[in-house]
Amino acid sequence: MTDQQTVWIAVDAMGGDEGPDVVVPALQLSLQNDPLVQIALAGPASLGARISSLPKALQSKIELIIAEEELPADASAVQAIRHGQRSSMWAAIGRLADQGADAVVSGGSTAALMAISRQRLGMLPGIERPALMGAIPTTTRVVWMLDLGANVNVDARRLLEFAHLGNVGFSVLEQRQPRIGLLNIGTEPGKGPDVIREAARLIDAEPSLEYAGFIEPDQVFEARVDLVVCDGFVGNVLLKGAEGAVRLMSESFRQTLKGSLAGLLARSRVRALHDMLDPARHNGAPMLGIRGTVIKSHGGSCARGYARAIELAALQARNDLVGQLESKLWESY
């Protein structure tokens, strides 16, 4: 693998709550950080004016793909496929499908991103639906978790599939093999629903996976494992719940210290800590199982977070995550 390699990232300018107001500043950050990144930006012609406000040296690294339409933030898969063909998301994914880019990043609807990616890029052999892998921050390091909402009703074999996808995805991102935990509401072998106990047997039986047993939700925040496997509903609940708790906590600290000397002295540290621990800031969720590098950015991400998603996309493309997944899945099955 090499970090020093030119990569083209197709970016959906319109996905996300703020659209280009976040995406264009994010491009500036990304292009400044990594001189070998090139951007194919999909969105309306009016973006041209915004691009020309960037430093000259960066402008030449951005190519505009004109797509005047925009998918709504809650677009369903059906809506995306039927009515989304002129959308910025479709155009960005299309650029990857036509091999004019190495990866795609969008902050738009997860369901739409998944549907269009499946349609335009296809799935890896043996994988039925993609899984979304995301980061849960802890004080020592980030714990990765999948699925985060792409799959709400799963059986034990799908959970095994998530373990395989996550195992390879993690290895590419972190350059080591993860210890894998299966999310459950107890750690004793008999605990939890049948599907999870069956998945534990399947994952434990795979020699290529380093299985560490059940992990309880609060233990995720202690980084007891590197990678957490769960169904998309539960993963989404854990991630969004943690976001809510962290937001509540740091907002409360601000309130309780407001107007005090302690508050004045602690302000910057409280903010830094919130930035470190808020899952929303650890932006960029790889959509694994698609035949192509697709990164979902959080809809409410700031420019710095969006730039982080672009960085992840570049890292995955340079390390040929898709090729590695394909060969490893081949070995596993």
Added chain:
Amino acid sequence: MTDQQTVWIAVDAMGGDEGPDVVVPALQLSLQNDPLVQIALAGPASLGARISSLPKALQSKIELIIAEEELPADASAVQAIRHGQRSSMWAAIGRLADQGADAVVSGGSTAALMAISRQRLGMLPGIERPALMGAIPTTTRVVWMLDLGANVNVDARRLLEFAHLGNVGFSVLEQRQPRIGLLNIGTEPGKGPDVIREAARLIDAEPSLEYAGFIEPDQVFEARVDLVVCDGFVGNVLLKGAEGAVRLMSESFRQTLKGSLAGLLARSRVRALHDMLDPARHNGAPMLGIRGTVIKSHGGSCARGYARAIELAALQARNDLVGQLESKLWESY
């Protein structure tokens, strides 16, 4: 209803990580706070020495029920029924079954508490299994949620049942009717698994319930509704995940401010905030649907938390939660 009424609380001295080391100090707090509480304490004869170390005026309010055995913290339902008959938990529940107490509190295994309660106390008509209702703290007030782990595979009718149980339980505890939200990973009507969409239709169709629609996990911490309905697996994940995130956050604040002036000045406030927002401190989860007032205390609760669970038990007994549930469920079905 009246607050001023003598109530007998049967307490399992051995449940919980610390057993009598937490329970006996908790009794002292409870008896001092509420002069009309009487305790039937179930546990080994050796507890006598501990009780005699309490102030004389309080000792006379505690009756010891000798039960030398103790159920393990992870006791299953089967274990509890087959081998638990000499346990302190069985003795405490037995006292309620024999009408020698008005409520029971235990910090022992949830599965065991549920199984013995069903066996000795029975279920309310039409209710198949009890649901555990617990509190999620926010800055403004507490949000109640059920189920928290007693039921891991539920259908839409069970979720409707939780809504009815929680509706009455909340009304008794808070003296007003709750706005009810159904936990989902999106708020649009088409979101989430079939069982949740079906449950939404059922709950929405009930004139006796004030249904406020889907609620997302992070919105729970903003107190958008008063009562959250979900299956026990998901509820447990949300609650324990929030505990983990809050613990991580306050521990990190302590670390980041350590040795600084800001830290010195903020220390007591940080601790107070942690105490306010840690779900583990809002102790006492009513087990609804049992024909009897049964409160599950958090296994890791401190004495103050355990006293809070006893307080909840007294409140429910005085307000005849079980009688109210029985008559309201009769109206609802």
